Amino acid sequence: MGTKYFLTLIVLLAATSLVGCRDFSLDEADEKTNEQGGREYDVKVNVPFEMKKGDVVHVEGTDFSVEFQFVLSDSRCPSNVVCIHPGDAEILLEVSHSDDVALQIQAHIPGLVPTPYITNNIIQFENYRFQLLRLSPYPVNGTEVYTESDYVALISITSLFN
Numbered sequence: 001m002g003t004k005y006f007l008t009l010i011v012l013l014a015a016t017s018l019v020g021c022r023d024f025s026l027d028e029a030d031e032k033t034n035e036q037g038g039r040e041y042d043v044k045v046n047v048p049f050e051m052k053k054g055d056v057v058h059v060e061g062t063d064f065s066v067e068f069q070f071v072l073s074d075s076r077c078p079s080n081v082v083c084i085h086p087g088d089a090e091i092l093l094e095v096s097h098s099d100d101v102a103l104q105i106q107a108h109i110p111g112l113v114p115t116p117y118i119t120n121n122i123i124q125f126e127n128y129r130f131q132l133l134r135l136s137p138y139p140v141n142g143t144e145v146y147t148e149s150d151y152v153a154l155i156s157i158t159s160l161f162n
Helices: 002-018
Strands: 039-043 049-052 056-059 065-076 089-099 102-110 123-125 128-136 151-161
Touching: 049 065, 065 123, 065 128, 089 128, 102 123, 102 128
Parallel strands: 039 056
Antiparallel strands: 049 151, 056 065, 065 089, 089 102, 123 128, 128 151
16 A cells, blocks of 8 residues: 555656646647647737647737748757857748738747847738747757757747737
């Protein structure tokens, strides 16, 4: 009985430690899985949100959606290494309009910057501004091998006319 009780306690502690780990708002009741295997959900303008490869977000109050297609490159200098150049990471987002017009956006973030990187370059589409604020995980020692499914992008979409 002691071992069984101990294992049950460990499982419960592990489960409760994972509750509330998201640092962005998302109504999980509205979350669906799309045909690419990613999540599909609604986000609000002016509220940063996280996306993984294959995720599609529908921007509330607009007629467009955004898909995180893939990581184009990640050459950021590892955090515990001295580099001549900080490097950068680049992701590809596809913005789809309700009238089936699609636009691809390449969003960059430099290495060795504090995140969320609110002074990052802004990409404008119609009356909205897109920013890549963070791309996780950040390389630590340069020997990690990440798959595209490991990456999570923190994106901001703001309106020019609030």
